[in-house]
Amino acid sequence: MAKSSYRPRTTRRRKRTPAQQMLSLVVLVIIAIIAYWLSQNTNNDPTPTYSADQNEEGFYYYQSLDGDSYYQSTENVIGQALKNELYNIVNEDKNLMTYDDVRQALEIVDLQVGSSSALYGIYDGASFPASWDLGATWNREHVWPNSRLGLERVEDYQRNQATDLHNLRASSVSMNSSKSDRFFSEGSGEATTTSDGGFYPGDDHRGDVARIVFYMAVTYDFLVLTDDDLLDESNHYTLEGTKMGKLTLLLEWHKEDPVSSFERERNDRIFDLQGNRNPFIDHPEYVHLIWEDKTIGDLERPHTIAYQDPFLALIEKRRELYDLL
Amino acid sequence: MTSYKLKAGTYLVEDPALIFKKDEAGTKLTQELWNIFYQDANQFQYLTLDGITFYITRTAEGDGYYQGVGTDTGTIMIIHVEEHIHDQRLNLILHRRGMLTLELHEDGFVEVDHFNIYFSNGQNIRTNSDVV
Numbered sequence: 001m002a003k004s005s006y007r008p009r010t011t012r013r014r015k016r017t018p019a020q021q022m023l024s025l026v027v028l029v030i031i032a033i034i035a036y037w038l039s040q041n042t043n044n045d046p047t048p049t050y051s052a053d054q055n056e057e058g059f060y061y062y063q064s065l066d067g068d069s070y071y072q073s074t075e076n077v078i079g080q081a082l083k084n085e086l087y088n089i090v091n092e093d094k095n096l097m098t099y100d101d102v103r104q105a106l107e108i109v110d111l112q113v114g115s116s117s118a119l120y121g122i123y124d125g126a127s128f129p130a131s132w133d134l135g136a137t138w139n140r141e142h143v144w145p146n147s148r149l150g151l152e153r154v155e156d157y158q159r160n161q162a163t164d165l166h167n168l169r170a171s172s173v174s175m176n177s178s179k180s181d182r183f184f185s186e187g188s189g190e191a192t193t194t195s196d197g198g199f200y201p202g203d204d205h206r207g208d209v210a211r212i213v214f215y216m217a218v219t220y221d222f223l224v225l226t227d228d229d230l231l232d233e234s235n236h237y238t239l240e241g242t243k244m245g246k247l248t249l250l251l252e253w254h255k256e257d258p259v260s261s262f263e264r265e266r267n268d269r270i271f272d273l274q275g276n277r278n279p280f281i282d283h284p285e286y287v288h289l290i291w292e293d294k295t296i297g298d299l300e301r302p303h304t305i306a307y308q309d310p311f312l313a314l315i316e317k318r319r320e321l322y323d324l325l
Numbered sequence: 326m327t328s329y330k331l332k333a334g335t336y337l338v339e340d341p342a343l344i345f346k347k348d349e350a351g352t353k354l355t356q357e358l359w360n361i362f363y364q365d366a367n368q369f370q371y372l373t374l375d376g377i378t379f380y381i382t383r384t385a386e387g388d389g390y391y392q393g394v395g396t397d398t399g400t401i402m403i404i405h406v407e408e409h410i411h412d413q414r415l416n417l418i419l420h421r422r423g424m425l426t427l428e429l430h431e432d433g434f435v436e437v438d439h440f441n442i443y444f445s446n447g448q449n450i451r452t453n454s455d456v457v
Binding site: 099100103134135136139140141142145146147151162171173174176177178179180181182193195197231233234235236237238 | 340341342343347348349352355356359362363366367383384385386387388389390395396397398399400416418421422423440453454455
């Protein structure tokens with residue numbers, strides 16, 4: 001009987017010399033130092049941290065519409081056609097409230113996450129009791145300013161684009177005054193007016209305002225989202241004065257301040273009360289398909305490879321580690 | 326209820342957002358305005374700000390479009406046009422949409438009650454829908 005040629009792997013390993021062992025130790029120490037240095041510097045890196053639903057450039061991955069009846073008709077649609085389709089969807093069952101009723105509605109839709117008694121104020125995150133107090137602590141803020149909504153278009157001032165719940169947020173009264181009719185402009189940190197006549201909504205609110213403004217631009221097709229002539233106030237309250245922006249900045253903020261659980265809950269509550277949804281909270285990737293000339297292919301999530309072979313998996317892990325370093 | 330006398334003349338009843346320019350000087354004035362006004366925002370106030378005199382009240386309900394007067398600041402301002410027409414920090418434009426041009430042919434008054442504004446010539450702006 002032939003002798004088996006199998007020998008355990010361990011017996012084939014050559015014993016390393018003390019010099020090799022020392023070299024390995026030195027390499028390990030160097031790698032550890034580099035890793036530590038990188039982790040420290042990563043913490044101070046000003047580049048945004050994107051969510052798991054975004055790629056390394058901040059673009060949101062395309063989401064499947066399987067079982068999503070509300071947006072089913074948008075499947076494989078991009079660009080102006082997608083904008084048109086969303087216009088049909090959000091307007092089909094939209095049932096606007098009167099401006100009076102909006103006060104009570106905000107007591108529900110602007111509740112802080114996990115609270116049944118406190119509202120979440122836009123721009124400064126202030127907390128208010130969820131009951132109307134005649135504007136003493138909070139009032140109604142139009143994110144797309146009231147004066148830029150083209151109000152000459154309507155005769156009934158009770159139910160119109162100015163009473164759309166998606167565009168109205170509870171705000172501290174002084175913050176509402178500071179924002180006033182200003183367009184959104186560049187800044188960082190807390191909300192403040194800017195030297196170019198604009199307003200920075202604050203780091204934690206810039207994505208929220210971007211998605212609200214995108215909703216308004218799709219739902220009311222006479223509203224103009226732009227970078228230009230935003231300081232011109234000569235025709236406010238007319239159809240010529242419906243410009244809002246800055247569009248390029250809002251597109252960046254949409255990526256840098258991803259959709260929050262507050263926005264998702266708010267969207268659900270407005271759907272219950274007003275009958276329509278903000279598509280850019282449900283499908284943030286639609287922003288890229290409409291305003292940034294992206295295709296669905298551009299936004300596909302990379303496939304995760306399930307390695308059956310542990311050796312291949314180890315190689316992949318090593319590759320990821322080197323990429324990280 | 327708070328009441329002030331108004332001398333005869335033309336007044337703009339408008340959102341201060343549209344009255345103060347958004348250049349450096351106008352923005353500085355606006356910031357000063359909010360600092361002062363919000364010390365007692367429930368009062369109808371007569372203010373002098375770096376030589377500019379005016380009356381201002383908050384609305385009861387925030388942003389809105391109240392009998393033809395729109396606001397994005399949740400406040401409405403009343404300013405005498407003839408006194409300030411040459412002030413380069415201000416936009417004093419008559420008869421544009423979203424504001425009221427008030428002509429007082431004789432001395433009169435303005436009063437604010439529960440954030441509703443009443444003028445002596447009979448015109449009024451109601452920002453409080455809870456008060457008839």
